[in-house]
Amino acid sequence: MPPSPDYLPFHPNPSKPEFTLPTGTWDAHCHVFGPEVEFPFASERKYTPVDAGKDKLFELHKHLGVERSVIVQATCHGADNRALVDALNASNGRYRGIATVRPDVTKEQLDELDAAGVRGVRFNFVKRLVDATPREDFLQIVDLIKPYGWHIVVYFEAADLEGLEQFLIDMPVTVVIDHLGRPDVTKGIDHPDFLRFRKLVKENEHIWVKVTCPERLTVAGPPYEDVVEFGKIIVEEIPDRVIWGTDWPHPNMKSHVPDDGKLVDHILRVAPTKKQQQALLIDNPTRLYDPEN
Ligand code: 0GY
Numbered sequence: 001m002p003p004s005p006d007y008l009p010f011h012p013n014p015s016k017p018e019f020t021l022p023t024g025t026w027d028a029h030c031h032v033f034g035p036e037v038e039f040p041f042a043s044e045r046k047y048t049p050v051d052a053g054k055d056k057l058f059e060l061h062k063h064l065g066v067e068r069s070v071i072v073q074a075t076c077h078g079a080d081n082r083a084l085v086d087a088l089n090a091s092n093g094r095y096r097g098i099a100t101v102r103p104d105v106t107k108e109q110l111d112e113l114d115a116a117g118v119r120g121v122r123f124n125f126v127k128r129l130v131d132a133t134p135r136e137d138f139l140q141i142v143d144l145i146k147p148y149g150w151h152i153v154v155y156f157e158a159a160d161l162e163g164l165e166q167f168l169i170d171m172p173v174t175v176v177i178d179h180l181g182r183p184d185v186t187k188g189i190d191h192p193d194f195l196r197f198r199k200l201v202k203e204n205e206h207i208w209v210k211v212t213c214p215e216r217l218t219v220a221g222p223p224y225e226d227v228v229e230f231g232k233i234i235v236e237e238i239p240d241r242v243i244w245g246t247d248w249p250h251p252n253m254k255s256h257v258p259d260d261g262k263l264v265d266h267i268l269r270v271a272p273t274k275k276q277q278q279a280l281l282i283d284n285p286t287r288l289y290d291p292e293n
Helices: 054-064 082-089 107-116 135-148 158-169 192-203 225-237 260-270 274-289
Strands: 026-030 068-072 095-099 118-124 151-155 175-177 207-211 242-244
Touching: 026 054, 026 242, 026 274, 054 068, 054 082, 054 260, 068 082, 068 274, 082 095, 082 107, 082 118, 095 107, 107 118, 107 135, 118 135, 158 192, 192 207, 192 225, 207 225, 207 274, 225 260, 225 274, 242 274, 260 274
Parallel strands: 026 068, 068 095, 095 118, 118 151, 151 175, 175 207, 207 242
Antiparallel strands: none
């Protein structure tokens, strides 16, 4: 199947970042797509991306100076985690994964995912990406993954936070929220919606935030000036529970093709101090994804 016509491919030639990433930096949110001939996309998918396999990802990380990474299962692969596991197995133990599973997942499958480096599962609430999953299914999955010490990654739109808040507060495992909770950046950091989000993450020690996707949240476009204050305030308010990632290969981008080098440089604006960078890029993701080191 050809790529969706309204979907832009990833940047063919990203710039070299001006910011030299510190040794041991984690890209804690990226994906692998296919290649489709080897790892077909799921029949229930809502979009068909361009192929973006593990070799391309490894190449990008080398170019950017990223050493470690967390590959997140994207909805176009459904609960078929084979492309993810294949990439993890090829990473020589440097990469971790976030899988998608259904409540009927077996212990053998979970064992295999864990051995490959999976450390969590993703619950997706974004209506354009997935059909709704009953809350009971999510709770069953939490029971299954808890013995492995895994966490959950949640993806939702800002408007859905109110209905989800108690569910997230009650989670008996660590919760990592994707893309700053997807705020409406035209409203400002002191708008009641983002204040609700800030309060939630400040008051709940088991909730972490990905300071990711300025390219997705922006209305103004590059260099994402309108997103800076959102990332910066979260880094300031919960410095020990934030992680960063590229979101390569940027599925469903329609406005522009993000330059991954520039996305690295964006870090300097949301985490301007060395201490903040050390926490965001190294110490926090290491604690979550490789606590023995
Ligand atoms: C992201 C964001 C998107 C897609 C997915 O799983 C996915 O398909 O997460 C999106 O379209 O906003 O994190 O890659």
